[in-house]
Amino acid sequence: MSSDTLVRQILDYGNRADPYPLYAELRRTPVARQQDGVYAVGTYWEVQRLLHDPRISSDARNRDPRAGGPPLPQEDDRLPPSFIRLDPPEHDRLRRMVNRPFGPPHSPRRIHDMRGELSRIVTGLIDRFPGNGHVDIVDDLAYPFPVTVICKVLGVPHEDEPRFHRWAQAIVAGLDIKPGEDPEERIRVAQAARMELGSYLNDLIEEHRRAPGDDMFSALVTDTGPDGRLPAIDLVVTGVLLLIAGHETTVNLIANGMLTLLRNPVQLKRLREEPGLVVPLVEELLRFEPPVQFVPSRTCLDDIEVAGTVIPKGAPIWLFLAAGNRDPERFQRPDVFDPERRDNQHLGFGSGIHYCFGAPLARLEAQLALTELARRLGDPQLVTDPPPYRTNPVLRGPRHLPVTFADLMD
């Protein structure tokens, strides 16, 4: 297979269930220029270095249109980019301000203190699993759990879920990459959804300003840190980002996790007997089946040499985290799921300044969900292997994960 069609193959929905042989192929050429101008990088060390390279921008405005590449999923001109699509100093300032009510050093306990509540949410969802022993792990747990949690964290009423679920789906569809398709209509719909979600959040945030609770939106509209108060428009844009990221990625981590455990019954049994194993197990999962497979949105700010290839200024560069995670130059027996793997510096959450903002929350959610699934489901079995996948090649995960079980433990 020629390397300039590899990325098309990876994007092809037919390969969604198992892209890993294609990633192995991709690693044979550390920097593979595609026909459409994209530079694809899939070896661990190169991906890792580029994530820390200040000559690489996350801001699409640095793309040279003549350098090719598929049209980037443009964010709406009427809303500024969120910090995931910005470079320092704007990125640093926004992320610092949003982090203030979320994590250390200012709020070291927010996630930790939610453990009990998160546990209760998981228990409640599993209690409601159908009595007939047929469950869809995605629809019945992996999706509703993180959505409930991100709503709690941000201060979004859970009963509005049906409204923003529709917007979220449209926004995520706008991020999809489908070779050979004109994405214009899809992107138009996504932009409209983003505006609607933004306007919904704007009203919601206004309510929090009047009657603050102990959620993040309330903190962000009332608290003034060293950087001042987050401007309303940035708060709305960030709200959209966190709401989408908070429930479109963790769903994959949990569903991929249960799928992996069902394919590795020995590990499932071990997890049932030693719940403490879940901490390294989730790290191994982030390596083995990362919920974000690649980063298709970086741009070179200069001509840079990577592994003997010069990538020109303005060229689009795609970093394949999932391929780097299976690189035998970095991980021994990379295709084996081994929760006891040592020195597991995976790229599952990315690396560098854009390292996953919600990582501590995602870790905790996956740990709680998988421990409880392992403990409570008696003799769980996969109904279909592979399960049906979502179309998105970046946010890759099962659309449904039908499982049967004999009984439900208390």
Add this chain to the structure above:
Amino acid sequence: MAGRVAGRVAGTVAGMAGDDIGRIVVVGASLAGLRAAEKLRQEGFTGTITMIGDEPQEAYDRPPLSKQVLIGRVPPDSTALPWRCAVDAEWRLGTPATGLDLEGRKVRLADGEEVPFDRLLIATGTRARPWAKEVEAELDGVFVLRTSGDAAGLSRKLNAGPRRVLVVGAGFTGSEIASACRERGLEVTVVERGPAPLVGALGGVIGGVAAELQRAHGVDLRGGLTLTALEGDQAGRLRRAHLSDGGTVDADVAVIALGALRNTEWLAGSGLAAGPRGVACDAGCRAFDVNGLVTEDIFVAGDVARAPHPLFGYRFLSLEHWGNAVEQAEIAAHNMVSPGPRRRPHLWVPAFWSAQFGVNIKSVGVPPMGEELVVTQGALSEHRFVAVYGFQGRVIAAVGFDQGRWLEFYQGLIESAAPFPPEFATVDRPPDGRRPVPADFPDPSLPSHGPTVTVSGYAPNERRVTFTPARP
């Protein structure tokens, strides 16, 4: 691998190492000593290990002592280092080594006992430089900060709410102490011989930023001054400090942060190349003797070691860095039980971090070798930047203030001897362009709190060695 063979003197012919070693002695049971012992066991060493340490407690972590411990978030006695594996060893804690018999292969202890060895690892580290006037240093309220005991005593005093804390010396330790005191709302005066904090480690340009940070956080910073005397009351409690400009500072607590002294006195007369700058060793951690000959059975690691580094012109570097202690200890341990061709060089790129006044400082390379520096990302005025140091047209070091996640990239530039000044485009380019300026390091021969990286000796390629007679 041989087990313990009593009374046996091991042959130490290169290439035979590891086959006939029964007894390994590690002098220094802190970070480097512990990591070395673990590595020895991980490498399959089955002989005896004797750990000799002057402090009575098990190995603990020191970086938190000037940070989390001083602000009261972590108790001083709870920074014990996690063990990576079980270490079967005889622990002689609280008993300092007092001498080394190279020929007889014995370490002498303070209690008079002698411990024989086949291989020796010297990891005795450093201690805080005390205030030179002993009587004044004994006053109640005068501290140094190196051990958990020091931190416990200082914490107690800070809890009592002193009117003012005087910090003498604005290196990293002194600056972190000042930062912790301000976080606790205590009044702080910092006295520094140089023009600004951190000048020994990072030069005058970055020192200027550190000075702005201190003042912005309410520190009474006095540069270009030294402490001349400490004055106590009749009960022997500190009450006042006298400065070189004739001024005084009323303070109940003074912390002497004038850098570190290397614990090499116990090696005096042993025949090893040991002195105030540390114990010289080769890139494989083998100690040199006074004639410049490399020993086969004596190894050195951690803060007490000074070794030539190929990335920095084979100059001898003494590093007071946490990461170096770990890495060098592992290399030393591996080499102690490996035959010649399997031995590895210690090629760690110097790196350290500090947290002070809300800023995370990270450095890679050897800033004090830098002649010029240029800001490549961010801005000095915002106290948020990456600055790159250049030496003879190549990148030699970089420091980041709240920009730590980029430094891996700059480490790559140092390792590949990338040209200075760097000319590529990056994110967050400073608005005023990139003009190299002199890095402005003080004359290294002047006494200071210490730069944390000390370049000593000459580069072999410079050929400008001059004879300097020893001072009487």
